[in-house]
Structure formats: structure tokens, C-alpha cells
Amino acid sequence: MKNETQNNKKLDQLEAHSTSNENEKLTTNQGLKINNNQDSLKSGDRGPTLLEDFILREKITHFDHERIPERIVHARGSGAHGVFKLNKSLSAYTKAKFLSEVGKETPVFVRFSTVAGSKGSTDLARDVRGFAIKFYTEEGNYDLVANNMPVFFIQDAIKFPDLVHAVKPEPDNEIPQAASAHDTFWDFISLMPESMHMIMWLMSDRAIPRSLRMMEGFGVHSFKFINKEGKAHFVKFHFKPKLGVHSVAWDEAQRISGADPDFHKRDLWEAIEDGAYPEWDFGVQLIPEENEHQFDFDLLDPTKLIPEEEVPVEIIGTLTLNKNPENFFAETEQVAFHPGHLVPGIDFSNDPLLQGRLFSYTDTQLSRLGSPNFHEIPINRSINTVHNNQRDGHMRQQIAKGKVSYEPNSIGGGCPFQAMMSEGGFTSHQERVSGEKVRRRSQSFVDHYSQAKLFYNSQSLPEQTHLQKALVFELSKVTIPEIRERMVGQLNFIDHDLAKKVAGKLGVTVEKLEQPNHSIPADANISELQSEEREPKTKISRALSMKDTVKDTIKSRKIGFIIANGADGAAISNLKTKLESKGAKVELIAPSLAPVKTNEGSITPKHSLSSIASVCFDALYIGAGEKSAAELMAPENRHLALRFINEAYKHCKAIYFGSGTETLYNNSNIAAKQHEDPAVIVSKEGGSDEQFIKAVARHRVWDLEMERNM
């Protein structure tokens, strides 16, 4: 897909570094044309290879060193280029130029990732997703290294290696890959009350997104905005997907991992190739510095979110992804994010997790990319030119002219000069800091359960049920009974009913424990508060549920048409046209890849019943026509065709039976349904294309999940 964004300086810069082999001759890395790329240089046709073969040596040596270490976390990723457009000026709060001039477009590169798995692991692991954005602003690169969940597992950076060691495959046998369902993770978590809020998110459907395009993004920490007058506001960053926030079912996620482990990567790539550009509203929650202590939690605590009911999210711009990378390694693999890549007008808070991150990201690039010159890799370059006295190092690209590599200097005329603030020179926000040197945690970080409870209580019933089942799944994989018991004890502090439901499936008994919901303000005198009961301000936050994020659109939804010989060609093409005109994507599935004869001619399917599964689609249409239905019900196809339907039904998807396909309907699990189901549309019963479109737009009928699974 070609660059459709005009004046995208970043893409122009990347273009200057790209090469094409079109009409070119094969050469060595030294530019020597190669005459034979099939045989190595030997002593005689059947003799040994000669050490002299510099062409062979160069090729194999390069190959031997083609891999770089994968990221220690967030190894598996998918990236895309795009643009951020500002729709509302934030100049009253920040002097960052890309957030000040309405209409301004800033090129971006975004990398989504899973956290725990290796580079080659499945996309549908139950996991947090990384959502890292590099804004190539005219004032330098600004990186917002975010996640799809607004809180984190731990409060202090010093616990990060422990957390990651616990979730990664166990060190003796390197099992399991990309999964938290194992002893070491839950051992650690059950001993970490501060993780409970994040665990609610991780066990919720947020951890198994339908698409990277249907996830929210959160900066997690409180950052600071600084305006021209030097006034500070705390800020939390949010991305809200225009397609709504949607997930798959856990059973589905596990099937997708087998049917298409690249499901998310492919989905993002195809959407961009198809011109269905993913979009997010970018929003901020702003808190004047002087209101820092108005909450019943500490703004610096990364295990807490600010309920939108207390501080609304102000939407200020749109993030659009509109171009796939040209080369995965050069761009997605080599991109190097760092929360410390700032521009004037944005600064850190004293969140102890953020403070630790500020060290880690450059440090990790040194071993991953192998040189302090990683900023010179094209994807990492800023669009304004870099001028400083840093020199040399592995793989230096820049050729700095002249004798001067120090400052102050007179030989170089004093250049490069420091920039004054008025010229865009960065200055850290002035803040009074005083305190004892202590290795301690603030008492204002001690309430670990109120927001875990808030999250759980804010979920719709199907979401709560999924969360319970996720905990049962994960803890059932724990082999040490004491860990399961400890975890149930933790859940009991969040919600007794949740703990009971989970315990029931684990063979653990729960005594009703008292719930310690003490929320303590940052400036509180702890000893005075010890016996005081405090209730959190917000008890339910609708924004925390995905239920109300459904948008009335079928844009980019993937709909499988199951057809066989004798299908009604007109019905298929009419529905296909209707769906595509509304932005959906239709793919044909038949018993084999051979062209399907319809009553009007023939059409070529994209998939065969055995090469793809219903979990790769959002909805199914069973192509009209008795003959087609009869072929689908033939002994060699019947099992696969019904499996498609039954699975789609179980996963609460919309299914549309074209006329003449009753035999499939009658033989499926749907025939036993108890009540009206708005997402099962049967032509013979008066079901229409419009009803199907409406059902697809609703995403899933999660409310009917119990019934559909009976």
C-alpha cells in the first residue's frame, strides 16, 4: 500500500533509505556483480569447497548473524505507520507543539505486542497488549509506550524482573509458552496483593482482543503537562478505538491459536491493505497539580485508574494507521521505544514504576540492537536533524564533519548551541523535592482491593462470568494446592461471590473474610486512619465494561460464506455486495478450493472447509440453495460444515441460513435452541439480509452464551 498521507516527513525519510531489486543484478555486499549464485567454489566438480570462496563466506556469515535478541518482554509485535491529527488544542495545558495547533498532523509508528510470549508465539495468548506509539514531532520523537490496560501489576520498578520471571516459561523446562496459567506466575501473584486490580483486567476479556484495532490504549502512569507559563497538570492518556472494544471467547482464542496463530497480525495487515484504516480517539484526563490529593487513591500509584466519572476523558485528536511497514525487521523489529523520549511540555511524575522504566528502555536497546547508535536506524530517526557532540560507537552512520566534538568550543564557533526555552530547549519541570533517603513505599499505596472490586462490579454479567471462568482455567493449571488456596483468599478480598464461584471449581473452601476496603489519601495521617472505614468514591464505572462500546457498524468485519455446488449465485452476490458496501469483508469457504458451480456460473472459494475454522470469522452465511446444502451435508463434508456452524453458534456469532439450507440448520446444535435468538437468521422463517447486518454490527450475543452453550 502506497503512502496516502501527503507531506509525511517520516515516510519520505524512510523512503530515502529503502532499496528495490527491480531490474537489478545480484551483487555482493561490496557491490560486485555475482555470476553464479547456485554453486560454491570447489576443487573439481566433486571436490571440497575452497576457503577462498569469499562470496560463499560473505553470504553465510551474514546469514549466521541475521538474528538479534528478541525483546525481553513484548517480543511478539505488529507495527504500522500512521498519523495523529489534533482536533482540539491543549495549549492551555502543554507547550508541546503537536498538541497545540489544531489540524496539525504528526507522523507516527505504532507497535502492538503481547508481553509474555516469544517472538514466534501465538497472538491470542491471554495477555496484556503493548500499544507503543512513536510520534515523530518537529520537536523530536515523543514516545508514548502504553498498554491496552490502564493499570499495572506492580507499584515499584524493583519488582519488574520478579514479575517477568514469574510469568515467563518456567526455567527448568521452558514450559508454558505465552501463558500465565502455571505455578510460578500464580505463586508470585498470590503473594502480591498490589497485583489484584491488574489481575481483574488480565482475567477479563480485555486480555483476548478480537483485533488490535478494537483495543483501548492507556499511558498507565500519571504524566505531567507543562504549559508556557510553567504550570503543571497531571495527565492520563487514553486511546479509544472507533470500532469499539471487542474480544473473543476464551474457547475461541484457544482454537484461533491453532487455526491462525498470526490472527491479530494478519487482521491489522489486511485491514490496512484493504483501506479500512484503524482509528482511535486520543483523549486525556487532566488534573491541576494542586488537586493531586483529591482522590481516594494516590495519583502516583500505577495500580490505580482515575474513574471517568471523576475526571472525564477529553477527546482531543485522532490516531489513524494507514500504511503497513515495507520490512518487518527494519521497522517493527528495530523500532526502539522509550518513555523517556520526551518533547517540551510533557514531563514525568514521580510514579516509582515510571521512574524505573526511564532507566530500562535505553539499557535494553543496547543489548537488543547492539549499539548506542540505535537512534540512527531509519525507523528510530527523528524528523528534525540531530546535532550534538556524541561520536563513534558500533555502526555509526552519521559523518560528523570538522574537528570539534566538545562543548564549549571556539574552533567550531561554539556550535551546536544550547537552545533557550523560547527556542524549544527542553527544561525539566521545576518541582520542590525533599525527603529522607528511604527504601519504602508510601502508605498512600496500601489499598489494593477497592479498584479491583470497582472493576469487577462494573462488568456486565457475561463479562463477569468470563472473568470467573478465566480464573478457574488458570488456577486449574496450578499444581500446588496452597497457591490455589492463597489465590482464592485474595479473590475473597475482592468479591466473596467471585471467590466462591472460583473456589467451587478448584476444590477449595472459602470462609467469608472481612473485606478491608480502606482507601487512604496521600496526605493522610496513617495512625489516625487505622480504624476508620473508608469507602471509595466510585463504585461502578461504566467505562470499564466493554458492553456499551458497541458501534453500529460492520466495517472490516470478516464474514464467511459457506457454499457448495448448486448454490444460489444471485443470493450470494447480492448479499456480498450489500455487506461490502457497508465495509465488511466477505470470504468464500467451500468443500475444496475447486471453483464452485452456482446456478449462474462458477465462483472460486478462498478457503476450503478443512483449511480454515469458524473462529477466523465474525459471522457466517450458509449460502442459499438446496443442492449446495445437500453437498455440504454429504458424509465427507458434513462434520466440517456442522462444526463451523456449531462453533460459530457457541461463540455467540451471527449466523444466517440462506433459503434451502434447513437441513444444515436442523442438524446443527441451534435446532435445540430454547428462546428467540436475534443473531440466528433463517431465510425460510422470514429472516432478511438487514437482520443479519444488524446482528453482525452487534458483535456477539454474549447475553445468550449460557443458552447457546447448553
Ligand code: HDE
Ligand atoms: Fe515496559 N519494557 N517495562 N512497560 N514496555 C519494554 O523495552 C519495563 C511497563 C511496554 O513495542 C522493554 O524495548 C520496566 C509498563 C511496551 O517495542 C523493557 C517496567 C508499561 C513495550 C521494558 C515496565 C509498559 C515495553 C523490553 C517496570 C505500560 C514494548 C523491550 C518498571 C505503560 C515496546 C524494550 C515495543 C517494552 C521495561 C513496565 C509498556 C525491558 C522495567 C507499566 C508497550 O525496557
